[in-house]
Amino acid sequence: MLIEGQDLSVAIGGRPVLEGETISCEPGMMTALVGPSGCGKTTLLHCLGLLLPVDQGRILNGGKDVTKYSTEARRRFWRDHAAFILQDYGIMEEESVAFNVTMGVSLLGKRVTGNQERLMEVLEQTGLQGREKEMASHLSGGEKQRLALARAIYKDASVLFIDEPTASLDAANRRKVIELFSDFAMRGSTVIVATHDSEMINACDVLHEVGS
Numbered sequence: 001m002l003i004e005g006q007d008l009s010v011a012i013g014g015r016p017v018l019e020g021e022t023i024s025c026e027p028g029m030m031t032a033l034v035g036p037s038g039c040g041k042t043t044l045l046h047c048l049g050l051l052l053p054v055d056q057g058r059i060l061n062g063g064k065d066v067t068k069y070s071t072e073a074r075r076r077f078w079r080d081h082a083a084f085i086l087q088d089y090g091i092m093e094e095e096s097v098a099f100n101v102t103m104g105v106s107l108l109g110k111r112v113t114g115n116q117e118r119l120m121e122v123l124e125q126t127g128l129q130g131r132e133k134e135m136a137s138h139l140s141g142g143e144k145q146r147l148a149l150a151r152a153i154y155k156d157a158s159v160l161f162i163d164e165p166t167a168s169l170d171a172a173n174r175r176k177v178i179e180l181f182s183d184f185a186m187r188g189s190t191v192i193v194a195t196h197d198s199e200m201i202n203a204c205d206v207l208h209e210v211g212s
């Protein structure tokens with residue numbers, strides 16, 4: 001899905017954070033949001049993901065203006081199309097790894113054939129094999145990040161919004177996670193990543209300098 005922001009402006013606490021930001025994120029591409037700390041990368045990512053309202057400008061999904069979407073319509077977008085890998089992981093700490101991976105789908109009431117098999121495959125891909133019964137709160141920061149990624153893969157999201165995905169990962173896991181994001185883009189998903197990490201930036205197809 002093509003995700004566009006046109007002439008976006010956002011002020012937080014009366015201070016302008018984004019001013020006339022325009023961006024186009026194509027399906028099948030990884031777009032990096034880059035720039036110095038505090039330039040508004042996370043804010044832009046949240047606006048594009050409909051997590052944060054804009055003061056001015058338009059957000060378009062596949063050419064459709066979604067800026068004024070109702071809460072219900074935004075929820076549908078999150079449920080049916082999007083996955084978020086954010087800095088706070090969005091993980092339900094008091095639930096098992098397996099629940100955290102599959103809940104997006106089970107909440108939808110969708111039946112996935114080979115459910116268990118798919119869960120195992122996704123855990124294997126993200127290096128969380130054998131951990132499915134563990135409580136999410138027992139995982140380390142990097143493991144929780146991979147859990148959020150496992151959920152996105154399980155859901156097969158068409159748009160991925162990612163914030164600083166490699167910050168708490170060691171070199172081997174960083175490479176693995178970057179590869180998994182690339183796979184998403186190669187399968188045709190739109191991948192949008194706010195990052196400082198040069199390795200992550202190198203793997204992206206498009207760089208968008210926020211605030212310039």
Ligand SMILES: Nc1ncnc2c1ncn2[C@@H]1O[C@H](COP(=O)(O)OP(=O)(O)OP(=O)(O)O)[C@@H](O)[C@H]1O
Nearest residue numbers: 012013017035036037038039040041042043044194
């Ligand atoms: N909830 C908030 N309340 C007050 N100020 C905020 C809030 N969220 C963001 N800001 C401010 O908006 C500006 C942009 O923040 P944002 O997190 O988007 O930047 P960033 O480029 O992602 O930074 P970093 O690279 O350090 O993560 C910062 O100056 C920040 O202090």
